[in-house]
Amino acid sequence: MGHLAHARKVFDVEIAGLRAVRRRLDEAFDRAVELIVETLRRRGKIIVVGIGKSGNIGHKIAATLTSTGAPSVVLNSVDALHGDLGIVTDGDVVLALSYSGESDELINLLPALRRFSIRLISFTGSARSTLARYSDVVLNVHVPREACPFNLAPTTSTTAMLVLGDALAMAVLHARGFKKSDYARLHPAGAIGRAMLLRVADIMRTGNRHAVAPETLSVRDGLLLMTRAKSGCLSIVNQRGKLVGVFTDGDFRRRIPEDDHLLTRPLREVMTRNPVCIRMDALAAEALKVFNERNIDDLIVVNAKREPVGLVDSQDLPRLKLM
Structure with missing residues (x-):
């Protein structure tokens, strides 16, 4: 079997595993979401704990939850018994990840966690495991097989945990009414x-x-203004100062071969009327949307009176780290 065939087989095995876990989703998932939402409402936090590869997945789940407004911390199962239990407080919810549900380090930690008034949600592939028995909610991530040819290395199972964690984070996000503006506030x-x-x-x-x-104004004088401004766009106004058109260096290049009198013509004869523009109080995200949807290089900015007050040049966006 060639390398590509091996790769496709891994994809197929892991996709089959995800489908199996998806089919098994039930009211336990609803209870997990409700527990987390209630914990956060009471100013509690989410504590994620796991060992080995499950612990690595736990770090990512905690990061996703935190970045979407659900404060989460990772608790090291070994260090927890040597003082790190100090991060646990009554009212927290614990997400415990262990595919076997029998990892010694995690099992040894459970009695200590249960001395706190916490709720425990487990991600495990064994609904009869020790971890499952300690849990308030069990989310079953059992998969038919690992993608490893020996069915040993955590592959499909960790992918299932990762996707289930994403699903949980997105469901919590939705349940809490978390908005794009909230996301932006956490990612300045x-x-x-x-x-x-x-x-x-x-x-x-x-x-x-x-x-x-x-x-x-003549096209010639308009081009001089554009040159002084080092801009490829000219905002054109009527006698009341309202935006009525736009003329670009692209317009000039397209017209000059076929119009011997272009330089002496008034701008009103050659401008593009009713140009695309945006209000100065709009979000920068709206400007990005306009650039993505319209084939333009420059976006004229107007005030409430439709007077041109500025220009957004697409070449500035990478410098501003907006693209």
Whole structure:
């Protein structure tokens, strides 16, 4: 069997395992979500514990929960019995991960955890295991087989735990009414956070970097304004200062071969009327959406009176770490 065939077989085995776990989802999952939501409502936290590969998956589950507004910490099963139990408080909920449900380090920790007033949710492949017996809610992640040819290395089982953790985090997110703006508040340094927290007014070019011209101005003089502004776009206004059109360097290049008098024409004869624009108080994320949906390089920014006050240049977005 070739390398690609081996790879596809692993995919097939793990997909089959995920389907098996999906079919087994029942009201226990609902109870787990409700326990977590109630814990968070009472200002409790989620404590994730696991050993080996399950522990690695636990770190990712805790990170996903925390990043979506459900405060979570990872408790090391060994260090817990040497003082780290101090992170546990009454009212917390514990997510315990062990496919066998019999890992010595985890089983030794359970009696100590039960001295606290906590609720225990387990991810295990054995509904009759010691871990399952200690648990308030058991989420069964039993899979038909591992992707390992010896059916030994945790592969399908850890994938199942990971996906179940994602499902739990997303269900909790939905149940708590967690919004995109909440996500942005927790990710201020990321591209998503910046796009959701910044306004268009924060990222637009203004002043001498934004070329504005009356519609009566000639194309030649309009190009000079664009050159001084180092911009590829010219916002065109009527006598009342309202935005009525746009003229770009692309427009100029397309027209010049077929119009000998283009440079002397007034901008109103060659401009694109009713250009795409955006309000200055809109979120930067809305500007990103416009760039993604419309084939434009520059986006004119207007105020409430539809007067051009700035310009968002798509070339600025990578520098601002918005793309």
